[in-house]
Amino acid sequence: xxxxxxxxxxxxxxxxxxxxxxxxxxxxxxxxxxxxxxxxxxxxxxxxxxxxxxxxxxxxxxxxxxxxxxxxxxxxxxxxxxxxxxxxxxxxxxxxxxxxx
Numbered sequence: 713x714x715x716x717x718x719x720x721x722x723x724x725x726x727x728x729x730x731x732x733x734x735x736x737x738x739x740x741x742x743x744x745x746x747x748x749x750x751x752x753x754x755x756x757x758x759x760x761x762x763x764x765x766x767x768x769x770x771x772x773x774x775x776x777x778x779x780x781x782x783x784x785x786x787x788x789x790x791x792x793x794x795x796x797x798x799x800x801x802x803x804x805x806x807x808x809x810x811x812x813x
Contacts, residue, residue: 717725733741 729738729741
C-alpha cells in the first residue's frame, strides 16, 4: 500500500489527525499536504528528466548494479562452497587433521 502502511495504520493516523487538528482544520491540512506532495513529485520528475538530458543516454546503459557495494557480497555468499559457513572464518566441515570430539 502507500508507503507500506496497512489499513489499520491509516485508520490510526486518520483518528490521530482528527483528534489533533479537529474536524474543522483537517480538510485544509490534507489539501496543503497534497499540494506539497504534488510540488515535490513535480520537482523530482523535472530533476530526473534534466539529469537524463544532461548526462545523455550512454550513461544509462552502464551496468550500475555492479557498482552496488552489496553485489560482490551477495555473489560471494551465493557462490560459496555448500560445506562452509560464509560468515565463519574456518570451514564447518571437519578436516582430516582435526581430532574427533
